[in-house]
Amino acid sequence: MKYLTYTVAGAALVTAVYLATTNDEERMAPPFGSVPEMNSRAPASTSDSNSGPTTKAPEKKSPNNEAAIASRLKSFKDCADRENCPYPQTDPQSYEFALHHDVANFLKQIPAAEMRDNSSVKRELLDWMKRGNGFVQAEALKHLRTLPPSTESLNAVIEGLENNYHDALIMKQAMQEFSRYPDNPAVATFVQNTLTEGPQLSAVEAAKGIRNVLTPKNVDNYEKLLPQVRSESVREALSASLKDYRYSLAGG
Amino acid sequence: MNTKKSLTIIFGLFLTGPAFAANNTPDYYKCSYREGGEWNYGRAPQVCSANSFGSDSYLVTNYSSVFFADTASRSGERVRYMGEIHAVTRDAAKAYLLKKKPSASTTEVNAWIEAVVTTAAHESFFSMYRRTSDSRLKMMRGDYGHGHGLMQIDDRHHYSAINNGLAWNLGSHYTYAMDILYTAWRKASTLSCVTGASNYWQAHIRSAWAIYNGGSAKGCRWTNPNDRWAQNDKNFYTSLTKKAWRNHVSNTQQATKIPISCLMEKEACSVTEPGNGSTRPLEGRLYKVDSQICLVKNQRFFCLPERDRQCLNAIGPASNETALTWTAAQAKVYGIEQQDRHQLCPQYDRNLIPVASGLRVLKNINLRDTPAGGLVTVVPVNSVLQVRDFEVRNANGDRYYKVSYQGKSGYLYAGTLSDNSSWGVPVSSSLSAPSTMARVGDSIRVVNLYGINIRSTPGGSLLGNIPKGASVRISEALAQGPEDKLYYKITYQNITGYIYAGYTMPSETLTDWAQVLP
Numbered sequence: 001m002k003y004l005t006y007t008v009a010g011a012a013l014v015t016a017v018y019l020a021t022t023n024d025e026e027r028m029a030p031p032f033g034s035v036p037e038m039n040s041r042a043p044a045s046t047s048d049s050n051s052g053p054t055t056k057a058p059e060k061k062s063p064n065n066e067a068a069i070a071s072r073l074k075s076f077k078d079c080a081d082r083e084n085c086p087y088p089q090t091d092p093q094s095y096e097f098a099l100h101h102d103v104a105n106f107l108k109q110i111p112a113a114e115m116r117d118n119s120s121v122k123r124e125l126l127d128w129m130k131r132g133n134g135f136v137q138a139e140a141l142k143h144l145r146t147l148p149p150s151t152e153s154l155n156a157v158i159e160g161l162e163n164n165y166h167d168a169l170i171m172k173q174a175m176q177e178f179s180r181y182p183d184n185p186a187v188a189t190f191v192q193n194t195l196t197e198g199p200q201l202s203a204v205e206a207a208k209g210i211r212n213v214l215t216p217k218n219v220d221n222y223e224k225l226l227p228q229v230r231s232e233s234v235r236e237a238l239s240a241s242l243k244d245y246r247y248s249l250a251g252g
Numbered sequence: 253m254n255t256k257k258s259l260t261i262i263f264g265l266f267l268t269g270p271a272f273a274a275n276n277t278p279d280y281y282k283c284s285y286r287e288g289g290e291w292n293y294g295r296a297p298q299v300c301s302a303n304s305f306g307s308d309s310y311l312v313t314n315y316s317s318v319f320f321a322d323t324a325s326r327s328g329e330r331v332r333y334m335g336e337i338h339a340v341t342r343d344a345a346k347a348y349l350l351k352k353k354p355s356a357s358t359t360e361v362n363a364w365i366e367a368v369v370t371t372a373a374h375e376s377f378f379s380m381y382r383r384t385s386d387s388r389l390k391m392m393r394g395d396y397g398h399g400h401g402l403m404q405i406d407d408r409h410h411y412s413a414i415n416n417g418l419a420w421n422l423g424s425h426y427t428y429a430m431d432i433l434y435t436a437w438r439k440a441s442t443l444s445c446v447t448g449a450s451n452y453w454q455a456h457i458r459s460a461w462a463i464y465n466g467g468s469a470k471g472c473r474w475t476n477p478n479d480r481w482a483q484n485d486k487n488f489y490t491s492l493t494k495k496a497w498r499n500h501v502s503n504t505q506q507a508t509k510i511p512i513s514c515l516m517e518k519e520a521c522s523v524t525e526p527g528n529g530s531t532r533p534l535e536g537r538l539y540k541v542d543s544q545i546c547l548v549k550n551q552r553f554f555c556l557p558e559r560d561r562q563c564l565n566a567i568g569p570a571s572n573e574t575a576l577t578w579t580a581a582q583a584k585v586y587g588i589e590q591q592d593r594h595q596l597c598p599q600y601d602r603n604l605i606p607v608a609s610g611l612r613v614l615k616n617i618n619l620r621d622t623p624a625g626g627l628v629t630v631v632p633v634n635s636v637l638q639v640r641d642f643e644v645r646n647a648n649g650d651r652y653y654k655v656s657y658q659g660k661s662g663y664l665y666a667g668t669l670s671d672n673s674s675w676g677v678p679v680s681s682s683l684s685a686p687s688t689m690a691r692v693g694d695s696i697r698v699v700n701l702y703g704i705n706i707r708s709t710p711g712g713s714l715l716g717n718i719p720k721g722a723s724v725r726i727s728e729a730l731a732q733g734p735e736d737k738l739y740y741k742i743t744y745q746n747i748t749g750y751i752y753a754g755y756t757m758p759s760e761t762l763t764d765w766a767q768v769l770p
Contacts, residue, residue: 089480092465092481093467096467164468165434166432199431200427200430208759230350232517233517233758236543236734237758244754249702250702251700251702
């Protein structure tokens with residue numbers, strides 16, 4: 001893996017940008033056979049780091065796959081916690097950014113068949129939903145959508161959104177996920193708080209996507225919220241969404 | 253500013269939170285006419301042409317008082333500039349927090365303002381726009397061109413936002429950066445290094461900035477002198493406590509005419525001043541009444557959404573003047589005549605192409621994220637698109653149409669009152685691509701679960717219902733209201749009337765109602 005570096009007056013490295021892998025020796029082996037190529041830099045301390053390249057996919061899914069995937073996701077967490085993996089430290093966020101980039105790429109390549117409810121992979125996925133940046137969360141949400149709704153998953157999504165509250169694109173994506181939790185009180189509390197006091201661009205996306213969580217039972221609650229929404233653009237978007245939903249219930 | 257200071261500032265030039273699409277953006281991305289500066293307030297290096305990310309005319313209309321003029325006397329210009337940019341930043345910060353947390357104590361509001369102001373000073377020396385000696389309007393670019401503007405929004409980590417023009421437009425620049433800082437602010441309030449600190453608000457500010465600079469896990473970084481990035485926190489602390497910017501701001505309570513609270517949410521905002529104290533409205537004056545702009549004629553208020561201000565010229569001269577602020581309750585005493593933009597705007601501009609109609613573009617035209625904003629793509633000449641929204645801006649009657657092209661939605665410029673026919677013309681021919689909005693002659697299938705009611709007029713008395721799954725042919729398509737509510741005229745089982753089909757602003761719900769059949 002190669003990183004671009006820049007120098008400032010010959011004294012300091014200022015920033016780093018992830019680049020495509022150019023050196024085969026630097027490519028880490030995939031942790032399981034069904035993924036043809038992983039572009040990930042795994043921590044040196046992980047148990048699978050010496051497993052060597054595997055290019056042939058297994059003929060059948062095996063428990064080893066689940067264990068390997070979970071292990072890799074866990075090892076990424078170790079990287080995040082210890083900050084001792086070979087990611088660049090050339091600016092305050094270069095390490096985290098490169099790490100999360102790898103995590104997002106790794107998640108992207110996990111086959112849907114490997115994502116099962118009540119699995120160790122799901123547990124790791126939920127952890128990354130909570131702590132990942134927007135790219136990681138986007139991939140985690142895609143996987144979660146293939147799994148049955150659960151309180152555990154929902155809590156992870158909400159916690160992740162709160163940690164990355166300013167990310168309006170993730171908010172937009174999460175509103176679709178919330179459609180799988182109709183009349184859920186945790187969703188209602190989170191969405192209502194976002195509309196009234198969340199970061200501006202996230203609040204606008206929540207208002208635009210409110211239809212995903214509206215039901216005949218809860219629409220009144222959101223209408224009552226309107227006077228508490230002080231942002232004009234959030235209020236306008238919410239008002240338009242609510243009116244449209246009312247129309248739809250009545251047939252327009 | 254000495255070299256050592258310059259270097260430490262460069263380390264500070266980084267905005268955290270890789271929230272949006274990232275990119276391996278090259279140094280000085282979309283940077284033309286690059287020029288240096290000085291490590292001093294308002295002129296931090298480098299600057300690049302602002303119009304790579306949006307139109308200069310928009311900036312001139314809305315933000316000219318915060319352009320640093322390179323050709324003016326430097327020291328005098330710095331004092332003028334700093335007074336204004338500080339005032340705008342202070343008001344932007346205050347407006348943001350009070351919208352998000354109206355219960356915030358005065359102490360917290362002041363601390364938040366201090367956090368934002370210090371961040372602007374520390375990240376960019378309050379540098380944003382500059383009118384350079386070549387007369388070009390440029391924008392500050394730090395960190396090898398990656399950091400954009402006042403709050404140094406990084407184009408590698410916020411690539412989509414940069415390209416959408418969010419960092420280019422000072423209003424959305426504040427909003428975008430404050431969303432990140434506010435997320436950090438909330439998080440900071442939960443950290444032990446803040447809750448247990450003897451100087452609570454100073455600790456709060458330091459933690460919020462540490463998160464802004466280093467990521468969500470770094471809120472207490474400033475307490476660890478051995479942290480790899482401890483120097484960043486020390487430098488910020490110096491900015492926070494020394495407040496060197498104060499040397500250039502003679503009056504920290506200076507007022508600004510830039511309607512920044514509005515511009516942080518919308519592109520089109522009027523400059524306002526308090527109501528004149530008169531108990532009667534002034535004939536022919538513009539009034540801002542809540543979120544609307546109104547023209548007083550015969551002592552009645554004729555009102556439209558603020559973005560349609562120019563269309564009030566159809567009622568009477570609505571020149572480009574400051575609007576007086578009145579409450580809706582005050583205006584109601586005299587009567588409010590709510591206008592429909594789809595009726596009034598075509599009276600002002602006879603060539604305006606209505607929503608749902610076809611438009612043939614007669615040039616290659618940029619498609620922008622917003623009327624003034626970032627470039628999305630280029631729509632080639634002779635493309636036939638469907639108008640999904642329109643805007644008419646400024647006294648020239650500059651018009652913009654919202655269209656969808658190759659799956660990308662945005663606005664394209666289509667000329668002025670006088671030259672619009674050379675930019676685009678209405679057509680009834682086939683569209684260049686399928687649309688989710690029906691046109692006359694199209695057939696639709698109802699998808700709304702409860703069917704769609706047939707009414708005598710748009711929103712009028714009920715005549716019948718078309719059940720889900722049924723198909724009808726459109727004989728007329730029209731839009732109403734600020735949300736561009738769409739109505740189709742149809743005939744179903746011998747009943748002729750209008751059906752509602754969703755809206756297009758500020759988002760779109762058309763596909764929740766009906767599907768246009770191929």
